[in-house]
Amino acid sequence: SKWVYSFGNGKAEGRADMKNLLGGKGANLAEMSNLGIAVPAGFTITTEVCTAFYDNDHAYPAGLTDQVVTALARVEEIMGARFGDANNPLLVSVRSGARASMPGMMDTVLNLGLNDQTVQGLIKQSGDARFAYDSYRRFIQMFSDVVLGVEHYHFEEILENHKEDKGLSLDTELGADDWKLLVERFKAKVQQELGKPFPENPEEQLWAAVGAVFGSWMNQRAITYRRLNDIPQEWGTAVTVQSMVFGNMGDDCATGVCFSRDPSTGENTFYGEYLVNAQGEDVVAGIRTPQQISIAGKEKNASALPAMEEVMPGLYKELVATRDVLEAHYRDMQDMEFTIQGGKLWMLQTRTGKRTAGAALRIAVEMAREGIITSDEAILRIDPEALDQLLHPTLDPKAAKIVLTKGLPASPGAASGKVVFSAEVAEDWVQRGEKVILVRIETSPEDIGGMHVSQGILTTRGGMTSHAAVVARGMGTPCVAGAGEIRVDYKAGLFTVGGKTVREGDIITLDGAAGTVMLGAVPTIQPELTGDFGVLMDWADAKRTMKVRANAETPVDAEAAKRFGCEGIGLCRTEHMFFDPRRIINIRRMILASDEAGRRAALAELLPYQRGDFVELFRIMAGLPVTIRLLDPPLHEFLPHTDGEIAEVAAIAGVDESLVRHRASVLSESNPMLGHRGCRLGVTYPEIYEMQARAIFEAALEIAQEVGEAPVPEIMIPLVATKRELDLMKAVVDAAAKAVFAEKGGEVTYSVGTMIELPRAALQAGSIAQTAQFFSFGTNDLTQTTLGLSRDDSASFLETYRVKGIYERDPFASLDVEGVGELVKIAAERGRATRPGLKLGICGEHGGDPQSIAFCQSVGLDYVSCSPYRVPIARLAAAQAAL
Ligand code: ADP
Numbered sequence: 001s002k003w004v005y006s007f008g009n010g011k012a013e014g015r016a017d018m019k020n021l022l023g024g025k026g027a028n029l030a031e032m033s034n035l036g037i038a039v040p041a042g043f044t045i046t047t048e049v050c051t052a053f054y055d056n057d058h059a060y061p062a063g064l065t066d067q068v069v070t071a072l073a074r075v076e077e078i079m080g081a082r083f084g085d086a087n088n089p090l091l092v093s094v095r096s097g098a099r100a101s102m103p104g105m106m107d108t109v110l111n112l113g114l115n116d117q118t119v120q121g122l123i124k125q126s127g128d129a130r131f132a133y134d135s136y137r138r139f140i141q142m143f144s145d146v147v148l149g150v151e152h153y154h155f156e157e158i159l160e161n162h163k164e165d166k167g168l169s170l171d172t173e174l175g176a177d178d179w180k181l182l183v184e185r186f187k188a189k190v191q192q193e194l195g196k197p198f199p200e201n202p203e204e205q206l207w208a209a210v211g212a213v214f215g216s217w218m219n220q221r222a223i224t225y226r227r228l229n230d231i232p233q234e235w236g237t238a239v240t241v242q243s244m245v246f247g248n249m250g251d252d253c254a255t256g257v258c259f260s261r262d263p264s265t266g267e268n269t270f271y272g273e274y275l276v277n278a279q280g281e282d283v284v285a286g287i288r289t290p291q292q293i294s295i296a297g298k299e300k301n302a303s304a305l306p307a308m309e310e311v312m313p314g315l316y317k318e319l320v321a322t323r324d325v326l327e328a329h330y331r332d333m334q335d336m337e338f339t340i341q342g343g344k345l346w347m348l349q350t351r352t353g354k355r356t357a358g359a360a361l362r363i364a365v366e367m368a369r370e371g372i373i374t375s376d377e378a379i380l381r382i383d384p385e386a387l388d389q390l391l392h393p394t395l396d397p398k399a400a401k402i403v404l405t406k407g408l409p410a411s412p413g414a415a416s417g418k419v420v421f422s423a424e425v426a427e428d429w430v431q432r433g434e435k436v437i438l439v440r441i442e443t444s445p446e447d448i449g450g451m452h453v454s455q456g457i458l459t460t461r462g463g464m465t466s467h468a469a470v471v472a473r474g475m476g477t478p479c480v481a482g483a484g485e486i487r488v489d490y491k492a493g494l495f496t497v498g499g500k501t502v503r504e505g506d507i508i509t510l511d512g513a514a515g516t517v518m519l520g521a522v523p524t525i526q527p528e529l530t531g532d533f534g535v536l537m538d539w540a541d542a543k544r545t546m547k548v549r550a551n552a553e554t555p556v557d558a559e560a561a562k563r564f565g566c567e568g569i570g571l572c573r574t575e576h577m578f579f580d581p582r583r584i585i586n587i588r589r590m591i592l593a594s595d596e597a598g599r600r601a602a603l604a605e606l607l608p609y610q611r612g613d614f615v616e617l618f619r620i621m622a623g624l625p626v627t628i629r630l631l632d633p634p635l636h637e638f639l640p641h642t643d644g645e646i647a648e649v650a651a652i653a654g655v656d657e658s659l660v661r662h663r664a665s666v667l668s669e670s671n672p673m674l675g676h677r678g679c680r681l682g683v684t685y686p687e688i689y690e691m692q693a694r695a696i697f698e699a700a701l702e703i704a705q706e707v708g709e710a711p712v713p714e715i716m717i718p719l720v721a722t723k724r725e726l727d728l729m730k731a732v733v734d735a736a737a738k739a740v741f742a743e744k745g746g747e748v749t750y751s752v753g754t755m756i757e758l759p760r761a762a763l764q765a766g767s768i769a770q771t772a773q774f775f776s777f778g779t780n781d782l783t784q785t786t787l788g789l790s791r792d793d794s795a796s797f798l799e800t801y802r803v804k805g806i807y808e809r810d811p812f813a814s815l816d817v818e819g820v821g822e823l824v825k826i827a828a829e830r831g832r833a834t835r836p837g838l839k840l841g842i843c844g845e846h847g848g849d850p851q852s853i854a855f856c857q858s859v860g861l862d863y864v865s866c867s868p869y870r871v872p873i874a875r876l877a878a879a880q881a882a883l
């Protein structure tokens with residue numbers, strides 16, 4: 001089989017669509033070669049080799065060695081240099097690349113092939129001993145760290161000591177002799193740490209580096225990143241071996257990272273950073289503050305350093321042309337790496353750029369308008385979950401702010417929290433319920449866990465493409481990067497800026513869109529839902545076939561849901577209205593009453609409150625359907641617990657405390673979720689549902705008069721298992737309607753339906769649909785009852801279940817399609833067989849989960865209902881499901 005794919009010199013064996021085999025980096029290097037873009041020659045060892053490597057006890061498949069030798073010979077021919085040659089050595093980088101980009105997760109080794117002989121050849125070829133020894137020591141450092149496991153700090157320490165001895169402060173002040181000496185010391189360090197010498201044989205170096213890349217697929221950072229991003233382990237990584245080009249050979253050399261559009265705002269301007277006389281990693285590592293590529297970027301970032309557009313105008317034009325070719329070819333915003341050696345531009349990487357949610361929206365909408373993509377493609381390009389970032393608050397511009405300093409606006413959004421200085425502390429504090437802002441000089445992949453739990457991230461070093469910035473944008477976490485005025489003192493647990501001291505635990509606020517850092521918590525305001533957001537939502541609404549409703553019962557939630565574009569209420573939980581302290585007393589009085597008269601007296605007290613609730617809700621939702629679920633929770637939940645509560649109920653009911661105590665103990669349940677709840681309450685105490693139905697109809701008539709348009713109440717009976725239960729409850733509702741309509745001399749249209757949340761109901765849907773005028777799948781309870789898994793108690797072991805691959809995702813967050821989904825499908829089919837056109841909806845948490853929404857589309861539901869903040873997410877997900 002073919003394990004190795006070559007590229008370079010204007011052609012390649014691979015293509016962009018071979019990401020599974022060549023990894024993203026390898027596939028795109030091949031594609032760029034085929035496009036005729038200057039790419040240093042190289043070859044990619046496939047992901048299948050990685051898989052075989054792990055399947056066969058870290059052994060390579062037969063034939064690999066030969067194929068690598070052949071491919072390397074081809075590179076030597078193109079480059080006119082020989083690997084390991086003492087006169088004219090070919091040097092290579094060994095790069096990893098998985099299918100999905102995993103920034104900073106896998107390690108790259110540069111300048112491979114250097115040893116005491118070949119460094120002489122490099123001096124000869126470049127005429128620059130300083131450059132050659134600097135490259136050599138970088139190689140030893142990187143190779144030792146990544147491949148041999150001798151950590152970076154050992155070498156940093158040696159370097160720092162040497163600079164101190166010589167009274168130097170900058171690396172650039174060191175000469176050839178310094179680096180030569182440091183090479184010796186670095187090698188001695190390796191010998192000391194490992195008890196064996198640094199490998200000088202280039203072939204040995206190459207295979208060790210290849211093995212290390214494959215090995216890094218299983219390092220902790222990579223595993224964590226895969227877990228956080230749902231990347232399967234089976235994918236494996238490819239390894240690309242590529243001839244080196246040098247950005248650090250003088251002032252006509254440079255290296256940089258750029259985006260075809262601004263990844264932060266989405267604006268169609270060329271955005272990027274670069275460093276003169278530097279090697280690849282220097283820009284990303286945040287060691288030196290990079291310069292802007294364009295003059296516009298320089299102005300926007302108030303940078304004092306000259307832009308590439310000014311320093312190297314010719315090469316800048318060439319880079320812009322390459323950007324245009326790549327963006328047009330890939331039809332999406334590109335994130336590119338380049339290096340300039342001796343005035344020649346080389347492209348080293350291109351990929352679809354990560355972007356903020358706001359940028360994603362703007363880019364999709366603008367590209368559709370520019371005719372680069374269709375509006376359907378624009379809809380499909382936006383991750384519905386990412387919209388979440390746009391639906392949350394930003395800083396109130398009118399609020400008073402104590403601005404401490406300004407850094408780069410690395411990832412938008414406003415966040416407040418307590419200052420912590422390490423990823424571990426962040427995780428600890430968040431565990432105990434704190435909100436934190438992670439403050440670091442710079443971040444590295446080891447910090448990923450702590451970054452994930454933080455409200456915001458602040459770094460004092462590094463640019464817009466630094467690790468912190470890239471990762472934060474990916475996570476949608478606000479980030480201010482490179483706030484250079486801040487002095488962090490990790491040991492003392494504080495930072496200082498402008499004469500102020502901020503200690504661990506003090507609250508600060510970040511504005512990731514402006515790059516400002518503020519003292520204390522600054523108030524925030526609601527997001528803007530017009531502009532690009534509105535445009536994309538309009539496109540989505542035109543494509544989707546399912547309606548989107550909201551689960552809401554309070555006016556605040558209902559208003560929010562309407563702002564977010566809901567088309568009615570899919571679930572109004574009436575019990576939430578009862579927990580109000582002024583009302584619960586009457587609920588208690590009702591459930592503790594020993595006869596119907598006692599219950600009716602208490603319910604009469606509740607009626608006006610309940611009617612008032614519905615009036616408010618109907619007013620907001622005038623003309624839209626509102627599904628109201630009659631009382632559902634276990635009576636148990638309303639029981640009084642304290643002596644005070646018992647005395648209070650006894651007093652209001654005019655009975656003895658001991659009687660109340662006795663009733664409470666009779667009603668107490670050991671398994672309330674399977675106990676006296678749902679329609680079982682209505683069956684035993686029909687007067688409860690009667691009161692609720694009455695309140696609904698009275699309110700509906702009131703609003704019909706007030707607004708001139710009647711709401712459409714859909715009265716929903718919970719936890720039905722049999723047709724007979726629903727028949728009884730429907731009779732209660734119909735009777736209440738009849739009574740109210742007669743009393744008030746008016747009528748409203750209404751329907752009575754049921755939740756399908758028990759397996760028996762799903763299976764008997766055909767008979768239940770004889771009575772039910774609609775079904776709403778209550779998938780929270782349906783999951784609980786189908787899986788026999790308590791929603792309230794399963795958190796402790798569900799993570800283990802996920803890790804062991806039993807359930808891929810939390811079944812309460814994303815619908816278990818195989819099990820629960822099967823019941824939904826059966827119920828939909830059987831229900832509609834009885835009653836064609838039966839209205840079907842879903843009102844569990846799953847109604848706001850994009851994957852579950854796609855499933856709902858596939859079984860033909862009429863609508864999904866979700867929490868108000870997820871309404872836009874559901875609208876977009878429903879459009880994607882329909883396309
Ligand atoms: P990452 O996935 O972490 O970005 P890369 O493989 O892209 O790792 O390499 C890290 C840095 O080294 C990048 O800046 C890249 O441009 C640079 N680099 C990689 N290969 C070469 C090469 N052959 N010549 C010059 N620079 C290189």
Ligand code: MG
Pocket residue numbers: 337349
């Ligand atoms: Mg890269």
Ligand code: MG
Pocket residue numbers: 632718719757778780781
């Ligand atoms: Mg339920």
